[in-house]
Amino acid sequence: MYKDKNEGKKENIKDIHTYGEIKVLVSGFFLFDNNIKKLYDSLKANHKETNIVIVNSNIVFGLEHIFGIIKIINEEMKLRVHREIKNFDVEFLLRICYTNQILSAFKILNDSKNNNFVCILFSKCISNIEHAYMDLKKYGKENNDLIQISQAKKLHIINLFFKKDLKDMNTTLINDDLKFQKFLIERAAIALK
Numbered sequence: 681m682y683k684d685k686n687e688g689k690k691e692n693i694k695d696i697h698t699y700g701e702i703k704v705l706v707s708g709f710f711l712f713d714n715n716i717k718k719l720y721d722s723l724k725a726n727h728k729e730t731n732i733v734i735v736n737s738n739i740v741f742g743l744e745h746i747f748g749i750i751k752i753i754n755e756e757m758k759l760r761v762h763r764e765i766k767n768f769d770v771e772f773l774l775r776i777c778y779t780n781q782i783l784s785a786f787k788i789l790n791d792s793k794n795n796n797f798v799c800i801l802f803s804k805c806i807s808n809i810e811h812a813y814m815d816l817k818k819y820g821k822e823n824n825d826l827i828q829i830s831q832a833k834k835l836h837i838i839n840l841f842f843k844k845d846l847k848d849m850n851t852t853l854i855n856d857d858l859k860f861q862k863f864l865i866e867r868a869a870i871a872l873k
Contacts, residue, residue, distance in 0.1 A: 696806055697747065699754045702768070705801045705809050706746050708737060708826030711819055714795045719819055727812040731769040731802035735776055736789055737826035738836045740798045741861050746827075748865030749775050750802075768802050775868040778841050788840065796826050829857050837864070 697704045711719065716734050723732050740746060753771050770782060777785035799816055801809045834857070842849065853859050 696809060699747070699750050700758065701804050702750070702754060702802055703804065703806050703809055704747075704750055705813055706743060706827060707799050707801075707813070707816070707822055708824045709797050709799055709816070709820040710823050710826075711795050711797055712821075713819070714797075716789060716797070722819075723812060723815060726815055727808060729803060729805065730808045730812040731767070731772075732812065733769045733772050733776075733800040733802075734789075734797050735773070735800075736794055737796040737798050738794065738833055739776060739788070739840065740827055741833055741837060741864055742829040742857075743827055745861050745864055746776075746798070746800060748861075749868045752865070752869045771872075772800065772802075775871050778867055778871045780872050795820075796823070798827055829861065834860060841867075 695705060695707075697706075713719065720732060720734055723730075749772060752775065753768060757768075773785050773789075774780060774782065777788045779785050779788070797820075801812050801816075803809050803812075834854070838849075838854070853863055
């Protein structure tokens with residue numbers, strides 16, 4: 681029987697980023713099963729030391745959107761502003777959904793027609809992220825195009841989160857992707873104040 685020489689070897693992941701003490705891996709996935717809760721519970725049971733966030737790819741407006749939110753949380757953790765942050769994953773989820781209610785965030789993420797998700801793994805230890813990532817790959821096909829900025833995502837985000845504010849929105853903000861991304865990060869910063 682032929683054996684792949686890489687079988688059983690840990691994959692070297694080059695896209696792990698560092699923010700303070702926190703290591704982060706962001707990856708887009710087409711998941712075989714879009715039951716996020718089931719996937720989260722399965723991953724969390726095996727990777728307790730890793731924070732795991734799985735969000736609909738339609739609400740992620742580029743990699744900098746994610747990193748901007750991570751920077752906000754990391755700064756607040758350092759400063760312990762307003763309140764202590766106990767669950768990094770819940771904090772991230774609330775901020776990317778622009779709400780302070782976890783049930784509202786779950787309602788926003790519950791899209792049974794979509795199998796495209798962005799998975800974000802956080803830990804202080806790189807090996808924790810590597811192990812969780814290897815496990816995550818069993819549940820879907822990686823597609824990092826799902827993280828990219830697109831006009832369709834922008835319209836989805838506006839309709840989902842800012843429909844009431846649409847008439848007051850600056851057209852430059854809507855037409856310029858980087859300004860829109862900065863706007864999303866700023867809104868995430870004030871979401872839990």
